[in-house]
Amino acid sequence: MRIIVIGGGVIGLWSAVALAEAGADVTVLDAGPQSGFASPAAAGWVVPALSAPLSGPGVLLHSARQVLHREAPFSVAPRLTSTLLRWIVGFVRSGSASQYAAGLRAVLDLGAGCVDDFNRLQETSDLELRQTGLLMTALTRAGLDEVAQLAEATTAAGYKGGYEILDGPSARLREPALGPAVLGAVHAVDEVQVRPEQVLRALREQFTGRLVNATVSRLRPGWDVETSVGRFSADRLLVAAGAWSTELLAVLGVRIPLLAATGYSITTPGTGLAPRLAVKLVEPSIAVTPFADGVRVAARLDLGRPGGPITERRLAAVLDRTTPYFADWRPGLSTATFAGMRPATPDSLPLIGAIPGHRGLYVATGHGMLGLTLAPGTARHVVPLVLDDVRSPELQPFAPERYLSGAWRRP
Secondary structure, eight states, rough: OOEEEEEOHHHHHHHHHHHHHHTEEEEEOOOOOOOOOOOGGGGOOOGGOOOOOOOOOOOOHHHHHHHHHTTOEEEEOOSHHHHHHHHHHHHHHHTTTTHHHHHHHHHHHHHTTHHHHHHHHHHHHHOOOOOOOEEESSSSSSHHHHHHHHHHHHTTTOOOOOOEEEHHHHHHHHHHTTOOOEEEEEEEEEEEEEOOHHHHHHHHHHOEEEEOOEEEEEEETEEEETTTEEEEEEEEEEHHHHHHGHHHHTTTTTTOOEEEEEEEEEEOOOOOSSSEEEEEEETTEEEEEEEEEEEEEEEEEEETTTOOOOHHHHHHHHHHTTTGSSSOOOSSSSSSEEEEEEEEEEEESSEEETTTTTTTTEEEEOOTTOOOHHHHHHEEEEEEEEOOOOOOGGGGOOOOGGGGSGGOOOO
């Protein structure tokens, strides 16, 4: 079977490797490194512990307080388009307690075994993989309660990893780089970190099909794909192009509620005592990940804004908010700076499945900030879906048809 995968990010490449290993003739079409490419901007966290949907009970009130105090770790594009408005309405509607719990269970099921998958990838690749867990640190009682409740919710939903709740002194013993203002922490002890750039390289090395650098210009049912370097044909088509999936599917009359949520990251050695553990700064929602050549700081969720260069003002605002959490470590000059567009759905659940009314067309996108965590599981379930049209029970919550009707259908 000839299969074309559009998108050479972690979701597209991991799926392509799995499909090729299953015997398919796979071609990956990828536009190559470009502004907004999500994977290099990632913190590098493989974190089933953070599987909870962004929406949920109390989120709107909490977010409103952050905005009023100018502490919000997110922003919304100033131009309120009809697409953005529908997305926000969908986000609000998905925030019930029952939907939150169901979404959390679904994402945990999809990400099951992901740490083992990355350990196996490291066995065959030159991959920096750190198994130090994730230390979620807070300066306030509200922040500490937030992560303690998250730990309780994920455990109740079936999370198999371990948690340790630490007071301030215990947190500083666990991570000596933390400062005296840290009130406490929750340590998810089984999470791992990887260099996203190295993951992409390892997957390219494992891929036995064709990887073509090309920009897709048109899709024709059948499936013929016109690109900047010529035309390609296949029996089945998997769109895994992240934030660009919306544009590709729109030419077929398929409208999906996917928005770009731009995040920023820098990698810097900094000065002072650097952290040795991956640390989540709870109140500003900043990810801090130590790697061999420096510390990666990743933050922000700018909804509806295109990826692009990071302004000095926006970067400074992110870095300044790390200061209260550390004793004397301060970010210095950046050795790598990225802005990447995470593909976000209103209910925080990916879109994985067949597109109704378009035989042989499948989608795997909308993984938000969990691309690394969910890539192995997505690929595992994509294989029977694309090769045999068999949708596993694990994929039911992520079916695209939940959005392909009513207000989301193209007129």
